Amino acid sequence: MAAKIPVGILGATGLVGQQLIAMLTREQQGGPGEHPWFHITELYASERSAGKSYRDATPWRVDGPFPEEVGRLTLRATDRCGDAQVIFSALDAQAAAEVEPRFAGCGANVVSNASAHRMEADVPLLIPEVNASHVEAVRRQRSGRGWSGAIVTNPNCTAIILTLALAPIERRFGLQQVFAATLQSVSGAGYPGNPAIDLIDNVVPFIPAEEAKIETEPRKILGGSSPGGFQPADFLLYVHVHRVAVRWGHLVSVTARLKKEATLREVRETFEHFYEESPLDLPSAVRPVVVLRDEPDRPQPRWDASAGGGMQVTVGRLRMPAPDLVQFSALGHNLIRGAAGAALLNAELLVARKLIRG
């Protein structure tokens, strides 16, 4: 791969956009490092910010120093396509619904973190460690829509963490029902996000439109993909979401009813062998992708969200109250594993599968 692939970012000034830029431009703690394949050439923002430098328009709120070189780029409006082959989208759903298809029509490969197109019948919803093969639907999408570009999506931040933790046991034992409660950090709401006054000495048992995503998306990811479309997995999810005063790291506590009975030892082994079963050789992939911890009080956001440079999901408190019931808590970094890193991995998958004409 001689020259790096030029990439652009829609919604570059938001938290997910910031995290993407941080991951693309500099060494992460234990993470992917300066990106070997991609080079940022275009940053897009809302009309209010377009024309400003990235530095002047951005309230930098992610770990690590501000990327001075990228900071000098001028923000572009989204009304015209650019030349980047990959366009990461950190737009909100409403903007994404309009802007992303336009860029895909221009020939860009839109790698989207937005929810707008996730559930469409020809749009892959990807976690490369889980359903990499779904990416082939891009060929269907291109021919069907007459695009030279494409849209691929990553799931909702909590859905990613939950699905990565469910995937090992779903594959081996099957799932009937999943009962889950989440404790989600404020960075999941973007910036400015939740007012401090709402979360000091408080938790909020509600996040708009969040539960439906977490109850739906894992079934598409863990389901089948065929020339005719996607076939959702047949288990059901019941989710309670909560917003808590944590900066980053979404925790989800799960009680899952299996189709086949299992022993605790079998379930443990299934988690431990998960990565080996689906090797993935992408620059931003980490091994293992799911880490099992035995301490009685882990995972905790403050200590575990940044495991594996923020790309690992940590599972703990694993227990089985009955042979068909598995309980655990899973945690991941919502901005990295759940958003920026998820999109980055998807873009890398497109390249590795030769779905981007480099």
Next chain:
Amino acid sequence: MAAKIPVGILGATGLVGQQLIAMLTREQQGGPGEHPWFHITELYASERSAGKSYRDATPWRVDGPFPEEVGRLTLRATDRCGDAQVIFSALDAQAAAEVEPRFAGCGANVVSNASAHRMEADVPLLIPEVNASHVEAVRRQRSGRGWSGAIVTNPNCTAIILTLALAPIERRFGLQQVFAATLQSVSGAGYPGNPAIDLIDNVVPFIPAEEAKIETEPRKILGGSSPGGFQPADFLLYVHVHRVAVRWGHLVSVTARLKKEATLREVRETFEHFYEESPLDLPSAVRPVVVLRDEPDRPQPRWDASAGGGMQVTVGRLRMPAPDLVQFSALGHNLIRGAAGAALLNAELLVARKLIRG
């Protein structure tokens, strides 16, 4: 009731002891007011504090002014019984196992918040609005143990809140399984409790020995009582606990599978009619005991924990993803409804049922 009944408090310097004294001595915001039946005459504490005045030994951490009059009482060691007819116990489980039977043997009516004796076959585990009739087991206990006194208990703080929210629907539709996740405040761990450094920018998905209590106690409370003992209700509970950076108020988010199918409207009505079905005329009882809120983002600890002077349980986010599945979040003040107020109500029930020889 001419003269007030003299009462004592075991573990008077802890958070639950403080809250009890606050409730017995002064007007609560919207709460029970100066207690009409009880008068504090004895305070007990650990050997380290015995001999000191209550003021000198107590780091006051509950709402409202320090009760100066009670503050002048000298703390007694627990090695000798006093003259109080009612002894509230806010001891930890280990101390309660030893001290409470001794006081009951001396003739005191021990109204305990401790877990030590809750599950014993002749000890009532009471939520007066739910299973007041279980208190009659005291007669069995007295004759069986040869005590003139007795031990009655209230449940674990979260178990109370959960059980009050489950009771209406259990009574009408039956319960098969209950999947619950809790977000519990730091005051549930007493004082000093959780170190600040463990909860700043963090949550902890673990509280020692807590899940087992929440999975067991509701079944005794919602079960039967007969001369032969207690018969636990036949549903099962699966619980995940979490500690969060909230001062007071435990939130529990529930997905319950019913025995009989229901409509959302029927379930709503069941909650709304709950109190009328089991009237309770005790000084510390509030009406309604379970409050249903319709806002999409309630209950929240900061705004709802002190509803009804801290004696109400607030239920919100009520929804039914299937005719046999009910989902909601319930919240209560763990120090009041879940501990001090629960014990106070139990003591009042003993008096009302003439189980205390006044």
Next chain:
Amino acid sequence: MAAKIPVGILGATGLVGQQLIAMLTREQQGGPGEHPWFHITELYASERSAGKSYRDATPWRVDGPFPEEVGRLTLRATDRCGDAQVIFSALDAQAAAEVEPRFAGCGANVVSNASAHRMEADVPLLIPEVNASHVEAVRRQRSGRGWSGAIVTNPNCTAIILTLALAPIERRFGLQQVFAATLQSVSGAGYPGNPAIDLIDNVVPFIPAEEAKIETEPRKILGGSSPGGFQPADFLLYVHVHRVAVRWGHLVSVTARLKKEATLREVRETFEHFYEESPLDLPSAVRPVVVLRDEPDRPQPRWDASAGGGMQVTVGRLRMPAPDLVQFSALGHNLIRGAAGAALLNAELLVARKLIRG
């Protein structure tokens, strides 16, 4: 006073507006109770909210139940004056600069919490317990501006708390310099105010335009008033502000250099006698207005902000490292003592001084 005086509120949906409505309509904990003199008849809001009911437009975030009756009032735009004799203004500075004079010109007595007009030469900047006589400048203002109404102002929330604590010692010993650092709660920034992500595990040593107000306003309040204008007191203030993750309560730690040397005992007595020296018989006034506490670790926002229904300033950690240096920490409720309660007291002062033609 037969009929109550009709009052309106500019900026009714914000935090200060909410707190005003709470104080005017219901019993506060230890506070002023349903207001004996005033009756809310008009609520004003921004154009975006005008036309909606107060209930629908307001994210209620202050303690106590939502005032259902007021909630049914329709919000008015600020482009037309109403009939209320007293108009409380909780506008931001920019809106206040334009709207308040217009209402005063219509004949309304504008009692403003905004900074826009505080330092003007004919506008009294009032803390009734400190400089009630300055209110007479209203007569000057009316004749000078040709208004039948008037504008009177209360200081910045921190300036009020600091000035109330400084007033006793300034009166008796004089002040040369005042070095102060503040720890200010998020409600001081209104709603939504500071994003949670900025204050979790963090403090921010900056609040726009705040230090200049705290360094200037106390000198006007503690200075003289004559027919020619106001004469600022001649001491200087040097202030560092900090925003902290506290809901309400502003703390200010002070080192003050006196003009006359003093003993610690004399300073203590000065604080204790402060209220007696300046009796004030208004419905919302409390006695004492400054409370001195001797515990080594008070005042604290969580425990002391609501002292006296939020109208008291609590002073603690009083010490004197030298005969001309006094050190202490002072705390007050920024929304009540520092804003809504301050304005309410000012309106009561206008009535008591017969400056409102009732």
Next chain:
Amino acid sequence: MAAKIPVGILGATGLVGQQLIAMLTREQQGGPGEHPWFHITELYASERSAGKSYRDATPWRVDGPFPEEVGRLTLRATDRCGDAQVIFSALDAQAAAEVEPRFAGCGANVVSNASAHRMEADVPLLIPEVNASHVEAVRRQRSGRGWSGAIVTNPNCTAIILTLALAPIERRFGLQQVFAATLQSVSGAGYPGNPAIDLIDNVVPFIPAEEAKIETEPRKILGGSSPGGFQPADFLLYVHVHRVAVRWGHLVSVTARLKKEATLREVRETFEHFYEESPLDLPSAVRPVVVLRDEPDRPQPRWDASAGGGMQVTVGRLRMPAPDLVQFSALGHNLIRGAAGAALLNAELLVARKLIRG
């Protein structure tokens, strides 16, 4: 330097001990890396923990992975000296008063973070970037006390941060008085430290015995050292301390009165040139040691405490209300720059100055 110097740690299980071990054993983010000169051979703990492995006895609460190799060391009691040439002491003052002299008498070079011996006439109180020459007092100490070992100390965590920020301007313009207010993180109180319930929605304007240290130690450090002892600098400090809900990072806001008038530009340059004036070639030293930031709202603990691997002090909000008055806020990582890193630097200084017989 062929073989590494064997070092031991007193108080190894506490937060400062943990941070020391982290700094000695692994690469810090931007920090000193695996230590080139020192090798841990002995860990000491209280009698309660002695005999356990470090892993079993330690609630790891600092950033980065637990150091598994060191974790296998068995904790020793402090009643017998070992063979390490350098003994870092993270004991509390009372234990240090007794244990440190005993180890120094055995020949160990005790590099102490404790306050017990800081102000003694033959004990250097060191910040190597500021008063490295004071370390020579060790020779006096050894001959006077007849020790082959020695005790050297680093200041209180806040005193270090404050003194590093004051040193540049003290050197050039002289100081008359310093008025300071601190916002200190909970890790400054060790583990468990402050109870969460005391800091949720709260700040505490008190830390036992803290203000006296911050008002005294900078004068020794910035003063002279002669064969007859230390001569404190002649300026005075007046300090207010506050505990806030922050994990690490102590912020101190300062108003300093200079002896010589200055311009803001001169003061800026003085900060910028500070490091160059006193070069220091030690493995854990960073350049620059004081960083000046121009953003209006920095420094902030969450973003700046870990600057330079936690070894830099960040100064911001620099302003001058008068030619002899300088105002700024300074921030440093209390566990690293203020404790573990400070001790490490002191040990390196002893080696560099050949005061440790290697």
